[in-house]
Amino acid sequence: MDSSxxxxxxxxxxxxxxxxxxxxxxxxxxxxxxxxSGKWSSLLMAALAEQPYRFGELRRxxxxxxxxxxxxxxxxxxxxxxxxxxxxxxxxxxxEYSLTDLGRSMFEALQHLLQWAxxxxxxxxxxxxxxxxxxx
Amino acid sequence: MDSSxxxxxxxxxxxxxxxxxxxxxxxxxxxxxxxxSGKWSSLLMAALAEQPYRFGELRRxxxxxxxxxxxxxxxxxxxxxxxxxxxxxxxxxxxEYSLTDLGRSMFEALQHLLQWAxxxxxxxxxxxxxxxxxxx
DNA sequence: CAGCATCCCTCCGGATACTG
DNA sequence: CAGTATCCGGAGGGATGCTG
Numbered sequence: 001m002d003s004s005x006x007x008x009x010x011x012x013x014x015x016x017x018x019x020x021x022x023x024x025x026x027x028x029x030x031x032x033x034x035x036x037s038g039k040w041s042s043l044l045m046a047a048l049a050e051q052p053y054r055f056g057e058l059r060r061x062x063x064x065x066x067x068x069x070x071x072x073x074x075x076x077x078x079x080x081x082x083x084x085x086x087x088x089x090x091x092x093x094x095x096e097y098s099l100t101d102l103g104r105s106m107f108e109a110l111q112h113l114l115q116w117a118x119x120x121x122x123x124x125x126x127x128x129x130x131x132x133x134x135x136x
Numbered sequence: 137m138d139s140s141x142x143x144x145x146x147x148x149x150x151x152x153x154x155x156x157x158x159x160x161x162x163x164x165x166x167x168x169x170x171x172x173s174g175k176w177s178s179l180l181m182a183a184l185a186e187q188p189y190r191f192g193e194l195r196r197x198x199x200x201x202x203x204x205x206x207x208x209x210x211x212x213x214x215x216x217x218x219x220x221x222x223x224x225x226x227x228x229x230x231x232e233y234s235l236t237d238l239g240r241s242m243f244e245a246l247q248h249l250l251q252w253a254x255x256x257x258x259x260x261x262x263x264x265x266x267x268x269x270x271x272x
Numbered sequence: 273c274a275g276c277a278t279c280c281c282t283c284c285g286g287a288t289a290c291t292g
Numbered sequence: 293c294a295g296t297a298t299c300c301g302g303a304g305g306g307a308t309g310c311t312g
Binding site: 273279280285288289290291 | 293294295296297298299300301302303304305306307308309310311312
Binding site: 090 | 277
Protein backbone atom coordinates (compact mmCIF):
# COMPACT_ATOMS: atom_id res chain seq x y z
CA MET A 1 0.00 0.00 0.00
CA ASP A 2 3.07 2.19 -0.08
CA SER A 3 2.71 4.80 -2.78
CA SER A 4 6.24 6.11 -2.63
CA UNK A 5 8.86 5.60 -5.27
CA UNK A 6 9.64 1.97 -5.82
CA UNK A 7 13.23 1.00 -6.22
CA UNK A 8 13.27 -0.87 -9.50
CA UNK A 9 15.13 -4.10 -9.84
CA UNK A 10 17.12 -4.83 -12.95
CA UNK A 11 15.28 -5.45 -16.16
CA UNK A 12 16.49 -9.01 -16.13
CA UNK A 13 14.83 -9.51 -12.79
CA UNK A 14 11.54 -8.21 -14.08
CA UNK A 15 11.65 -10.60 -16.98
CA UNK A 16 12.50 -13.50 -14.73
CA UNK A 17 9.57 -12.64 -12.51
CA UNK A 18 7.31 -12.95 -15.53
CA UNK A 19 8.56 -16.45 -16.23
CA UNK A 20 8.53 -17.70 -12.69
CA UNK A 21 6.35 -20.44 -11.36
CA UNK A 22 7.63 -23.46 -13.22
CA UNK A 23 4.58 -23.70 -15.39
CA UNK A 24 4.57 -20.41 -17.23
CA UNK A 25 0.82 -20.20 -17.42
CA UNK A 26 0.78 -20.14 -13.63
CA UNK A 27 3.14 -17.18 -13.37
CA UNK A 28 1.43 -14.80 -10.94
CA UNK A 29 2.82 -11.65 -12.55
CA UNK A 30 1.40 -12.56 -15.93
CA UNK A 31 -1.80 -13.54 -14.21
CA UNK A 32 -2.20 -10.09 -12.68
CA UNK A 33 -1.29 -8.31 -15.92
CA UNK A 34 -3.76 -10.47 -17.78
CA UNK A 35 -6.56 -9.28 -15.54
CA UNK A 36 -5.87 -5.69 -16.52
CA SER A 37 -5.55 -6.29 -20.24
CA GLY A 38 -9.24 -6.19 -20.97
CA LYS A 39 -10.58 -3.54 -23.27
CA TRP A 40 -12.24 -1.52 -20.51
CA SER A 41 -10.32 -2.26 -17.32
CA SER A 42 -7.85 0.60 -17.44
CA LEU A 43 -10.46 3.08 -18.56
CA LEU A 44 -12.79 2.23 -15.68
CA MET A 45 -9.90 2.32 -13.24
CA ALA A 46 -9.06 5.80 -14.48
CA ALA A 47 -12.65 6.90 -14.06
CA LEU A 48 -12.95 5.49 -10.54
CA ALA A 49 -9.57 6.92 -9.57
CA GLU A 50 -11.15 10.30 -10.09
CA GLN A 51 -14.04 9.66 -7.74
CA PRO A 52 -16.63 7.00 -6.85
CA TYR A 53 -19.41 6.55 -9.35
CA ARG A 54 -22.72 4.82 -9.57
CA PHE A 55 -23.51 2.29 -12.25
CA GLY A 56 -25.57 4.61 -14.41
CA GLU A 57 -23.05 7.41 -14.03
CA LEU A 58 -20.33 5.14 -15.38
CA ARG A 59 -22.57 4.25 -18.30
CA ARG A 60 -23.02 7.88 -19.20
CA UNK A 61 -19.34 8.57 -18.58
CA UNK A 62 -18.29 5.86 -21.03
CA UNK A 63 -21.03 5.92 -23.63
CA UNK A 64 -19.50 3.34 -25.92
CA UNK A 65 -19.34 0.54 -23.37
CA UNK A 66 -22.13 -1.99 -23.50
CA UNK A 67 -24.06 -2.62 -20.32
CA UNK A 68 -22.89 -6.20 -20.38
CA UNK A 69 -19.21 -5.33 -20.48
CA UNK A 70 -19.64 -2.64 -17.82
CA UNK A 71 -21.19 -5.18 -15.48
CA UNK A 72 -18.62 -7.82 -16.24
CA UNK A 73 -15.56 -5.57 -16.06
CA UNK A 74 -16.69 -4.10 -12.73
CA UNK A 75 -17.28 -7.63 -11.48
CA UNK A 76 -13.78 -8.70 -12.49
CA UNK A 77 -12.18 -5.61 -10.96
CA UNK A 78 -14.11 -6.23 -7.77
CA UNK A 79 -13.09 -9.86 -7.76
CA UNK A 80 -9.42 -8.96 -8.03
CA UNK A 81 -9.78 -6.57 -5.13
CA UNK A 82 -9.37 -3.29 -7.00
CA UNK A 83 -12.94 -2.06 -6.71
CA UNK A 84 -15.36 -1.85 -3.81
CA UNK A 85 -19.06 -2.27 -4.52
CA UNK A 86 -21.54 -0.77 -2.09
CA UNK A 87 -25.29 -1.19 -2.38
CA UNK A 88 -27.54 1.50 -0.94
CA UNK A 89 -30.97 0.00 -0.20
CA UNK A 90 -32.81 3.02 -1.51
CA UNK A 91 -35.77 2.70 -3.77
CA UNK A 92 -34.92 2.28 -6.53
CA UNK A 93 -31.59 0.84 -5.38
CA UNK A 94 -28.33 2.57 -6.16
CA UNK A 95 -24.91 0.97 -6.27
CA GLU A 96 -21.69 2.86 -5.85
CA TYR A 97 -18.32 1.71 -7.08
CA SER A 98 -15.06 3.01 -5.65
CA LEU A 99 -11.41 2.04 -5.59
CA THR A 100 -10.05 -0.01 -2.72
CA ASP A 101 -6.63 0.71 -1.25
CA LEU A 102 -5.27 -2.06 -3.44
CA GLY A 103 -6.96 -0.48 -6.43
CA ARG A 104 -5.48 2.92 -5.71
CA SER A 105 -2.07 1.36 -5.26
CA MET A 106 -2.36 -0.48 -8.55
CA PHE A 107 -3.60 2.58 -10.38
CA GLU A 108 -0.55 4.56 -9.37
CA ALA A 109 1.56 1.98 -11.16
CA LEU A 110 -0.79 1.87 -14.11
CA GLN A 111 -0.86 5.61 -14.35
CA HIS A 112 2.76 5.74 -15.46
CA LEU A 113 1.80 3.77 -18.54
CA LEU A 114 -1.30 5.86 -19.23
CA GLN A 115 0.75 8.99 -18.84
CA TRP A 116 3.35 7.64 -21.24
CA ALA A 117 0.64 6.79 -23.75
CA UNK A 118 -0.72 10.30 -23.54
CA UNK A 119 2.72 11.83 -24.06
CA UNK A 120 3.83 9.55 -26.86
CA UNK A 121 0.81 8.42 -28.77
CA UNK A 122 1.74 10.59 -31.70
CA UNK A 123 5.13 8.87 -31.93
CA UNK A 124 3.41 5.49 -31.96
CA UNK A 125 0.92 6.62 -34.56
CA UNK A 126 3.77 7.98 -36.62
CA UNK A 127 5.75 4.77 -36.40
CA UNK A 128 2.69 2.84 -37.44
CA UNK A 129 2.04 5.07 -40.44
CA UNK A 130 5.67 4.91 -41.56
CA UNK A 131 5.73 1.17 -41.19
CA UNK A 132 2.52 0.66 -43.13
CA UNK A 133 3.75 2.94 -45.89
CA UNK A 134 6.92 0.88 -46.20
CA UNK A 135 5.02 -2.36 -46.42
CA UNK A 136 2.65 -1.03 -49.06
CA MET B 137 12.38 10.01 -25.28
CA ASP B 138 12.91 11.51 -21.89
CA SER B 139 13.27 8.78 -19.32
CA SER B 140 13.28 11.02 -16.29
CA UNK B 141 10.52 11.26 -13.74
CA UNK B 142 7.28 12.40 -15.26
CA UNK B 143 5.28 14.95 -13.37
CA UNK B 144 1.90 13.33 -13.07
CA UNK B 145 -1.20 15.29 -13.86
CA UNK B 146 -4.32 14.87 -11.80
CA UNK B 147 -6.19 11.63 -12.04
CA UNK B 148 -9.09 13.45 -13.60
CA UNK B 149 -6.81 14.61 -16.38
CA UNK B 150 -5.66 11.11 -17.06
CA UNK B 151 -9.21 9.89 -17.35
CA UNK B 152 -10.12 12.76 -19.64
CA UNK B 153 -7.18 11.88 -21.85
CA UNK B 154 -8.62 8.42 -22.23
CA UNK B 155 -11.92 9.76 -23.43
CA UNK B 156 -10.59 12.41 -25.75
CA UNK B 157 -10.97 12.46 -29.47
CA UNK B 158 -14.68 13.02 -29.91
CA UNK B 159 -15.24 9.50 -31.11
CA UNK B 160 -14.11 7.43 -28.17
CA UNK B 161 -12.90 4.57 -30.31
CA UNK B 162 -10.42 6.99 -31.86
CA UNK B 163 -8.91 8.02 -28.53
CA UNK B 164 -5.16 7.77 -29.04
CA UNK B 165 -4.39 6.84 -25.44
CA UNK B 166 -6.71 3.87 -25.52
CA UNK B 167 -5.31 3.01 -28.93
CA UNK B 168 -1.78 2.78 -27.56
CA UNK B 169 -2.84 0.82 -24.47
CA UNK B 170 -4.76 -1.56 -26.66
CA UNK B 171 -1.64 -2.41 -28.61
CA UNK B 172 0.08 -3.51 -25.41
CA SER B 173 -2.79 -5.54 -24.03
CA GLY B 174 -2.05 -8.67 -26.00
CA LYS B 175 -1.21 -11.85 -24.18
CA TRP B 176 2.50 -11.77 -25.07
CA SER B 177 3.39 -8.12 -25.64
CA SER B 178 4.58 -7.22 -22.17
CA LEU B 179 6.45 -10.47 -21.74
CA LEU B 180 8.38 -10.01 -24.98
CA MET B 181 9.08 -6.39 -24.10
CA ALA B 182 10.50 -7.54 -20.78
CA ALA B 183 12.67 -10.10 -22.52
CA LEU B 184 13.98 -7.64 -25.11
CA ALA B 185 14.54 -5.00 -22.44
CA GLU B 186 17.09 -7.36 -21.02
CA GLN B 187 19.06 -7.69 -24.26
CA PRO B 188 18.52 -8.21 -28.00
CA TYR B 189 17.48 -11.69 -29.01
CA ARG B 190 17.16 -13.72 -32.17
CA PHE B 191 13.91 -15.36 -33.18
CA GLY B 192 14.87 -18.83 -32.07
CA GLU B 193 16.30 -17.55 -28.82
CA LEU B 194 12.99 -15.93 -28.01
CA ARG B 195 11.23 -19.17 -28.78
CA ARG B 196 13.38 -21.04 -26.31
CA UNK B 197 13.11 -18.23 -23.79
CA UNK B 198 9.32 -18.36 -23.87
CA UNK B 199 8.57 -22.02 -24.47
CA UNK B 200 4.82 -21.76 -24.23
CA UNK B 201 4.38 -19.21 -27.01
CA UNK B 202 3.38 -20.59 -30.36
CA UNK B 203 5.55 -19.72 -33.32
CA UNK B 204 2.61 -17.98 -34.89
CA UNK B 205 2.02 -15.66 -31.94
CA UNK B 206 5.73 -14.92 -31.60
CA UNK B 207 5.90 -13.81 -35.22
CA UNK B 208 2.73 -11.80 -34.98
CA UNK B 209 3.48 -10.12 -31.67
CA UNK B 210 6.97 -9.14 -32.81
CA UNK B 211 5.44 -7.78 -36.00
CA UNK B 212 2.95 -5.68 -34.07
CA UNK B 213 5.59 -4.37 -31.67
CA UNK B 214 7.77 -3.48 -34.62
CA UNK B 215 4.89 -1.77 -36.34
CA UNK B 216 4.22 0.41 -33.31
CA UNK B 217 7.87 1.39 -33.19
CA UNK B 218 8.88 -0.41 -30.02
CA UNK B 219 11.03 -3.08 -31.60
CA UNK B 220 13.76 -2.95 -34.23
CA UNK B 221 14.17 -5.92 -36.55
CA UNK B 222 17.55 -6.49 -38.18
CA UNK B 223 18.21 -9.21 -40.71
CA UNK B 224 21.73 -10.58 -41.03
CA UNK B 225 22.18 -12.12 -44.50
CA UNK B 226 24.07 -15.09 -43.17
CA UNK B 227 23.37 -18.59 -44.29
CA UNK B 228 21.06 -19.67 -42.84
CA UNK B 229 19.71 -16.20 -42.17
CA UNK B 230 19.44 -14.84 -38.66
CA UNK B 231 17.20 -12.05 -37.44
CA GLU B 232 17.80 -10.03 -34.34
CA TYR B 233 15.17 -8.14 -32.43
CA SER B 234 15.96 -5.26 -30.10
CA LEU B 235 14.17 -2.38 -28.44
CA THR B 236 14.11 1.01 -30.08
CA ASP B 237 14.47 4.20 -28.08
CA LEU B 238 10.71 4.47 -28.09
CA GLY B 239 10.47 0.89 -26.89
CA ARG B 240 12.88 1.49 -24.03
CA SER B 241 10.99 4.62 -23.07
CA MET B 242 7.71 2.76 -23.08
CA PHE B 243 9.09 -0.14 -21.11
CA GLU B 244 10.18 2.13 -18.31
CA ALA B 245 6.56 3.16 -17.89
CA LEU B 246 5.35 -0.40 -18.24
CA GLN B 247 7.87 -1.62 -15.73
CA HIS B 248 6.12 0.19 -12.90
CA LEU B 249 3.09 -1.97 -13.50
CA LEU B 250 5.10 -5.18 -13.82
CA GLN B 251 6.90 -4.31 -10.62
CA TRP B 252 3.62 -3.69 -8.87
CA ALA B 253 2.28 -7.01 -10.10
CA UNK B 254 5.32 -8.78 -8.75
CA UNK B 255 4.99 -7.10 -5.37
CA UNK B 256 1.25 -7.51 -5.00
CA UNK B 257 0.18 -10.60 -6.85
CA UNK B 258 -0.43 -12.44 -3.60
CA UNK B 259 -2.84 -9.72 -2.50
CA UNK B 260 -4.71 -10.03 -5.78
CA UNK B 261 -4.79 -13.80 -5.54
CA UNK B 262 -6.03 -13.49 -1.98
CA UNK B 263 -8.79 -11.06 -2.92
CA UNK B 264 -9.84 -13.39 -5.68
CA UNK B 265 -9.98 -16.40 -3.39
CA UNK B 266 -11.93 -14.51 -0.73
CA UNK B 267 -14.36 -13.21 -3.30
CA UNK B 268 -14.96 -16.60 -4.84
CA UNK B 269 -15.46 -18.14 -1.41
CA UNK B 270 -18.09 -15.53 -0.60
CA UNK B 271 -19.96 -16.15 -3.83
CA UNK B 272 -19.98 -19.90 -3.34
C1' DC C 273 -31.75 1.99 -11.33
C1' DA C 274 -28.96 -1.79 -11.73
C1' DG C 275 -28.55 -5.65 -13.31
C1' DC C 276 -29.08 -10.99 -15.55
C1' DA C 277 -30.10 -13.95 -19.69
C1' DT C 278 -29.72 -14.95 -24.34
C1' DC C 279 -28.09 -14.86 -28.99
C1' DC C 280 -24.58 -14.12 -32.03
C1' DC C 281 -20.25 -13.05 -34.13
C1' DT C 282 -15.57 -11.46 -34.47
C1' DC C 283 -10.96 -12.45 -33.86
C1' DC C 284 -7.36 -13.95 -30.64
C1' DG C 285 -4.52 -17.45 -30.32
C1' DG C 286 -3.11 -22.65 -30.69
C1' DA C 287 -1.77 -26.78 -33.82
C1' DT C 288 0.03 -28.30 -37.85
C1' DA C 289 2.26 -28.30 -42.29
C1' DC C 290 5.04 -26.07 -45.76
C1' DT C 291 8.96 -22.57 -47.81
C1' DG C 292 13.51 -19.54 -48.80
C1' DC D 293 16.90 -20.53 -39.03
C1' DA D 294 13.09 -17.83 -39.57
C1' DG D 295 9.55 -17.51 -41.09
C1' DT D 296 4.29 -18.05 -44.17
C1' DA D 297 -0.17 -20.46 -44.87
C1' DT D 298 -4.37 -22.76 -43.21
C1' DC D 299 -7.48 -24.54 -40.30
C1' DC D 300 -10.03 -24.23 -36.15
C1' DG D 301 -11.90 -23.87 -31.22
C1' DG D 302 -12.96 -20.80 -27.66
C1' DA D 303 -12.94 -16.59 -25.25
C1' DG D 304 -14.10 -11.67 -25.66
C1' DG D 305 -17.36 -8.66 -26.51
C1' DG D 306 -21.81 -6.35 -28.83
C1' DA D 307 -27.20 -6.01 -29.21
C1' DT D 308 -31.45 -6.87 -27.44
C1' DG D 309 -34.97 -8.06 -24.12
C1' DC D 310 -36.49 -9.06 -19.35
C1' DT D 311 -36.43 -8.64 -13.92
C1' DG D 312 -36.37 -6.96 -8.72
